[in-house]
Amino acid sequence: MKLLIKGGRIINPAENMDVVGDILIENGKIAAIGSSCPAAGAEIIDAAGLVVTPGLVDMHVHLREPGLEAKEDIASGTRAAAAGGFTTIACMPNTRPAIDSSIVVAGLTQRAKTEGVVKLKIIGALSKGLEGRELAEIGDMIESGAVAISDDGGHLDSTRLLKTGLEYTGMFGRPVITHSEDEGLANEGFMHEGAVSAVLGLKGRPAVAEDIAVARDIMLAEYANAPIHIAHVSSKGAVEIIRQAKQRGVKVTAEATPHHLTLTDEELRTFNTAFKVNPPLRSAEHVAALIDGLKDGTLDAIATDHAPHAFEEKDVEFRYAPSGFAGLETAVGVVLTGLYHTGKLTLPEIIAKLSYGPAKILGLDSGVLKVGAPADITIIDTEYKWAVDCIKFYTRGKHSPFESRNLKGKPLITIVNGSIIMQNGEVLK
Amino acid sequence: MSKAQVSLRKKDILGLEAMPAAEMELILDTAKEMKNIIDRDIKKAPTLRGKAIVNLFFENSTRTRTSFELAGKYLGADVINISTSSSSVAKGESLRDTLLTVEAMGVDIIVMRHEAEGSAQFAANIARPVIINAGDGAHEHPTQGLLDMFTIKQFKGRLAGLKVAIVGDILHSRVARSNVWGLQKMGAEVHLAGPQTLLPREIEKIGIQVHNRVEDALDQADVVNVLRIQRERQQKGLFPSAREYARIFGINAKRLALAKQDALLMHPGPMNRGLEIAPDIAYGDQSAIQEQVKNGLAVRMALLFLVLMGGTHIEAAH
Numbered sequence: 131m132k133l134l135i136k137g138g139r140i141i142n143p144a145e146n147m148d149v150v151g152d153i154l155i156e157n158g159k160i161a162a163i164g165s166s167c168p169a170a171g172a173e174i175i176d177a178a179g180l181v182v183t184p185g186l187v188d189m190h191v192h193l194r195e196p197g198l199e200a201k202e203d204i205a206s207g208t209r210a211a212a213a214g215g216f217t218t219i220a221c222m223p224n225t226r227p228a229i230d231s232s233i234v235v236a237g238l239t240q241r242a243k244t245e246g247v248v249k250l251k252i253i254g255a256l257s258k259g260l261e262g263r264e265l266a267e268i269g270d271m272i273e274s275g276a277v278a279i280s281d282d283g284g285h286l287d288s289t290r291l292l293k294t295g296l297e298y299t300g301m302f303g304r305p306v307i308t309h310s311e312d313e314g315l316a317n318e319g320f321m322h323e324g325a326v327s328a329v330l331g332l333k334g335r336p337a338v339a340e341d342i343a344v345a346r347d348i349m350l351a352e353y354a355n356a357p358i359h360i361a362h363v364s365s366k367g368a369v370e371i372i373r374q375a376k377q378r379g380v381k382v383t384a385e386a387t388p389h390h391l392t393l394t395d396e397e398l399r400t401f402n403t404a405f406k407v408n409p410p411l412r413s414a415e416h417v418a419a420l421i422d423g424l425k426d427g428t429l430d431a432i433a434t435d436h437a438p439h440a441f442e443e444k445d446v447e448f449r450y451a452p453s454g455f456a457g458l459e460t461a462v463g464v465v466l467t468g469l470y471h472t473g474k475l476t477l478p479e480i481i482a483k484l485s486y487g488p489a490k491i492l493g494l495d496s497g498v499l500k501v502g503a504p505a506d507i508t509i510i511d512t513e514y515k516w517a518v519d520c521i522k523f524y525t526r527g528k529h530s531p532f533e534s535r536n537l538k539g540k541p542l543i544t545i546v547n548g549s550i551i552m553q554n555g556e557v558l559k
Numbered sequence: 560m561s562k563a564q565v566s567l568r569k570k571d572i573l574g575l576e577a578m579p580a581a582e583m584e585l586i587l588d589t590a591k592e593m594k595n596i597i598d599r600d601i602k603k604a605p606t607l608r609g610k611a612i613v614n615l616f617f618e619n620s621t622r623t624r625t626s627f628e629l630a631g632k633y634l635g636a637d638v639i640n641i642s643t644s645s646s647s648v649a650k651g652e653s654l655r656d657t658l659l660t661v662e663a664m665g666v667d668i669i670v671m672r673h674e675a676e677g678s679a680q681f682a683a684n685i686a687r688p689v690i691i692n693a694g695d696g697a698h699e700h701p702t703q704g705l706l707d708m709f710t711i712k713q714f715k716g717r718l719a720g721l722k723v724a725i726v727g728d729i730l731h732s733r734v735a736r737s738n739v740w741g742l743q744k745m746g747a748e749v750h751l752a753g754p755q756t757l758l759p760r761e762i763e764k765i766g767i768q769v770h771n772r773v774e775d776a777l778d779q780a781d782v783v784n785v786l787r788i789q790r791e792r793q794q795k796g797l798f799p800s801a802r803e804y805a806r807i808f809g810i811n812a813k814r815l816a817l818a819k820q821d822a823l824l825m826h827p828g829p830m831n832r833g834l835e836i837a838p839d840i841a842y843g844d845q846s847a848i849q850e851q852v853k854n855g856l857a858v859r860m861a862l863l864f865l866v867l868m869g870g871t872h873i874e875a876a877h
Contacts, residue, residue, distance in 0.1 A: 320676075328759030329576070331676045331697030331736060336760070401677025447654055447675035449696070 132156050133548060134169050138177025138509065142184060143482035144498040153182060155505040158548035163499060177509055180542065183481045184497050185217025185506030188458065189488035190282070190307075190361055190385060190433035193219075193250075195241070196234065197226030202438045202526050204238070207458070208246040210436070210525035212552040212559075214458040215541025217248050217506035218489070218496045219436075223255040224283030230255035230266040232274035239275050247551050247559045248544070249506070251492060256281045256295045256306060262288050265295060272302045277492040280307035282361055285343060287313060293350045300356025305383065305491060307359045308347045310368070311409055315339035320449050322395040322410040330398065332448065335410050341367030348375045348382055357381040359491055362435050364390045364409040366419035373428040383491045385431040386420045388461045389531055392468035393417075397531065403444045403451035404529045407435075411531075421474050424483060431488040432480070434461045438527020456520070456527035464532055466512055466539025477512065509543035516540055524557060567865050571683040571690040574699035575740040583741060587709050589861035590854070596633055597856055607636035610867055611666040614640045615657070616693070617673040622828055622852065623693050623702070627670045630859035636667075636867075654678065658686040667867060671695075689866045697731045702862060703827055704737030706855040708745060710847050711782050713854065714823050719746030724776040724818070726810060727786030727835050728757040730797075734827045735786060739767060752776035753786075754808060756797040773808050780818040784825040785810045788835045801834050811837035815845065823847050 133155040140163065141148050152167035153160060162168075188211065194202040202210075211219045221238070223229035229238065235252045242250035254271035256279045258264045268279050279299045286292050286308065299306050316335035321327050323334020344360055348371060351358035363369060363384050375382045389407060394414050397405045405411060423429040437454025444451050465484070469475040485508075489497025496506050518535050520528045544552035551559050567582055575583070596604055612631040616624050624640060631638035641661070654673075661669055671682055672693040679692035679699075694700040712718055723742050729735045729751050742749050743766070751758065752770040763769045770776045777783060788804060798804050815824060824845045832838040840846065 323760050325761040325764040328762040329736070329765060331695075331699070331731075331733060331759075333697075334760065401680050442653065445653070445655060447673070447681055448677045449675045 131548070132172035133175065133545070134167060134172035135175045135177050135182055135507065135509065136169070138180045138182035140182045140499065141478050141481045142499040143478055143486040144184070147499070148478050153499065153507065155545070155548045158505055160499060160501050160503055160505050162501060175509070175543065181477065181510045181512055183508050183510060184485040184499050185544070185546065186215045186462070186484045186508050186541070187488040187494065187497050188216045188219045188434050188436065188461070189431060189492055191219045191221050191436040191458065192224065192438070192454070193221040194225060194438065195238070200440050200526070204241055204245040204250065206524060206526050207436070208242070208248045208250060209557045210456065210458040210523060211248045212544045212557045213524045213555060214460070215462050215508040215510065215544055216458060217508065217544060217546045218251060218494060219248060220251040220253050220277055220492060222253050222280060222282045224260055228255045228260045229253070230258050230260070232267060232270040235271045235274040235276050247557060248546055249496070251277045251494065253278045253280050253307065255279070256286065256299070257291060262286055262291060265291070265298060268295070268299055269302060272304055277494065278305050278307050278359065280361070282307055282309045285309055285311050285313045289346065289350065292347065293354060296351050296354040296356040296358060300354055304493070305357040305359040306351075307361050309361050310340060310343035310347050311335070312339040312343045315342065319410070320406065321398050322412040324395060324413050326395045326398060330401070332398070337365035337367060337412060337416060340365040340409055341371060344368040345371050348372065348380055351382060352380045355381070357383070360384040362387050362390065362409060362433070363420065363423070363429060364412050364416060366416045369419045369423040369428055373423065373426070376428060383430040384428065385433040385488070386424060386429050387433060387435045388457060388464040388468070391417065391420050391424070391432070392464055393531060401448045403446065403448055404455055404533060405531045406448060406451050406453050407455065408453035421469065425475060425479070430483070430491060432461070432465060432483040433488060434458055436525070438525050439529065440526070441528050444529045455529045455531060456523055456525045458525060459523050460518055460530055460532045460537070462510060462541050463516065463518070463537030463539050467537045470512065471538050505545055505548040507545040508541050510539065510541050512539045514538065514540040514542070566869060571679070572701055572862060572866065573679045573683060573690065573692045575701045575704045575737045575744070576699065578701070580744040583705065583708065583744065586705055586858065586861050586865060587712060589865055590709050590857040593860035593864070594854070594857035596860065597853060602633045603635060604633065605635045606864060607631065607634040607867055610636040610668070612636050612638045612668040612670065612863065613661050613666045614638065615661060615669050615671045616640065616642045618694070620672055620693070622855070623672065626852070626855045627693060627859050630856055630863055634860055634863060636863070654681065655685055658682050662686045662688055668863065691862065691866070694733050697733050697736070699737045700733040701737050702855065702859055703734045704741040705862070706851060706858040707738055707784065707825060707827070708741050709854045709858050710825065710851050711823060713850070714847060715781060718742065721747045721781040722750065722779060723747050723782040723784060724750045724752060724780040725784045725786065726752045726773055726776060726808065728788050728792060729753050729762065729786070730757045730759050731789070731792070732786050738784065739765070743767070750776040750780070754798050757792065773810070773814060774817055777814055777817040780822055782823045782825060783810060783815060783818050785836050787827065787829065788831060805834050809835055809837065810840070812840050815840055825851060828852070
């Protein structure tokens with residue numbers, strides 16, 4: 131079976147490629163990339179005016195399976211990913227039970243083959259049961275396919291355990307992903323501490339709680355000479371600490387989310403729980419620092435931190451609502467609207483952070499367009515105007531801070547292993 | 560716009576941040592009339608006969624709940640109280656469900672006190688009856704703000720141009736926030752003072768003056784509003800001891816003397832005598848604390864009347 135993507139703007143950040151041309155797919159793999167590929171016998175996708183990119187990679191997703199399937203499962207989560215233009219996603223281990231053994235890693239990998247529509251990579255827990263006391267069987271999980279190790283969902287309080295975890299995980303050449311926020315300082319806070327929390331009376335989570343934790347975590351990684359990845363960076367201070375660490379050669383990478391890159395704590399003035407997230411939405415100066423960090427390479431990836439919750443869980447008083455919301459299906463639209471159409475980042479810069487950047491961190495062979503590689507491809511219409519309607523999401527998490535917002539830019543086609551799995555917003559499998 | 564044309568703009572009373580000055584003036588003017596009813600032998604006006612009010616209190620309160628209850632009863636409404644000591648979430652029934660249950664019984668007003676900031680807004684988004692915020696966490700306590708303004712106006716004749724010092728635990732105080740919004744809009748100059756650990760970060764960004772030295776806030780003040788210090792804040796390590804608080808931040812006769820000679824001393828109650836306020840001044844010559852309680856009733860009567868009758872004038876109160 132042949133598929134020809136014709137006349138699109140091909141952006142392939144791994145090779146600094148930004149050209150108009152064709153991509154030929156044969157038997158699930160990329161057969162040719164060029165100015166004009168042979169069309170004989172191929173189904174043709176007219177990509178004129180569209181952007182053709184490596185399949186997008188989201189390295190930070192909560193799929194909630196096993197145990198919390200009312201919020202999300204592999205079937206619904208990977209369909210949401212496909213709708214959002216992602217061909218590979220990596221899921222976090224804060225499930226019930228936690229993903230802290232090779233059996234669970236292998237089981238989820240197996241289920242992904244039957245239930246999933248995009249490629250699923252597993253992130254294993256650093257500590258048994260995510261309890262922060264004893265190391266989980268990290269080596270066993272990595273040998274079963276875990277691509278990284280993390281106790282995400284909360285901060286790892288024990289400095290000693292994080293040091294050991296970094297040393298141990300580092301042996302396998304895999305990164306530890308940290309949720310870096312000192313809970314003692316952020317304790318009991320519901321939003322960013324600043325002028326808005328002062329007015330609302332809501333307890334704040336100060337940015338310095340993130341700065342301190344990021345500094346600690348990076349110092350430990352430097353000491354252990356092991357790779358560390360800082361998840362969902364949200365503070366100006368953290369960006370600067372990561373920047374300095376990179377300059378002195380620490381193996382640190384970092385990500386920012388579409389919401390931290392485009393929203394501020396001003397949104398919380400209505401007490402809308404859709405805006406409650408951890409780390410919290412911060413003030414404009416922090417948002418500006420994140421964008422600078424993306425631009426200069428301090429931040430390597432854009433990841434959604436897709437964290438769906440059941441509708442009724444979020445439909446409560448602000449302080450009782452769980453943090454997080456659905457992010458997979460709005461990511462491309464939000465980032466293009468907020469960063470590309472405003473001229474803050476170029477399209478190749480954005481695509482790099484959504485594909486090659488995260489793939490490299492996780493050691494995946496995806497995120498690039500090359501002959502002979504599996505044909506994982508996303509086709510995006512950067513000018514497509516649409517309004518977010520959570521009810522239509524494929525994810526079970528029907529809350530989004532972008533509900534009813536007008537966005538410009540949308541993935542139109544998602545191709546995994548040469549098969550079209552999403553077209554015009556509809557997931558076909 | 561003449562006063563006769565002013566009416567309450569929104570269905571609900573959620574806070575003073577969004578309330579225009581003209582509406583506050585209407586409420587204060589109406590309260591003046593209502594206060595007359597409290598002094599009558601027969602404290603019953605038929606104004607709200609046939610109307611039903613539910614006081615839905617998720618937090619303990621004697622003062623505010625009783626005040627709302629009597630306000631409704633003096634105006635002839637049927638009032639019932641629902642008190643619960645724990646959050647709706649802890650009980651297993653959501654706040655949404657509780658509100659819809661009360662709504663289904665045909666009530667006209669829900670007066671709600673809740674520990675969670677924004678809960679009144681949440682209720683207003685869900686329920687058809689009028690929602691009156693009787694305190695939502697540390698966010699707002701609009702009727703306390705209004706009764707404080709009413710009291711200041713009663714003694715000083717005006718609000719514009721006055722220096723009002725609010726002293727104490729600003730961080731956890733819904734009273735402080737409602738006072739700030741209300742007083743600022745009425746042209747008063749608001750100064751906040753307290754230990755840094757009890758002041759919200761960046762609060763000065765809303766255009767008020769903030770002091771750590773109480774003396775600076777009190778200097779030449781027309782009004783000194785003292786906030787309650789909860790002893791549990793000390794246990795949380797926000798200040799070292801009650802003794803130290805009283806010594807450095809407590810309002811006593813010596814500190815009060817820094818304010819203008821005729822300065823008004825206020826406190827939303829209940830007081831910790833010997834902690835945030837010295838016993839000898841609590842009911843001294845300058846104290847308006849008892850009057851605040853009476854005025855609270857008048858203000859709440861005015862509000863109930865205005866939200867239910869859609870009043871653009873106050874004749875119906877007579």
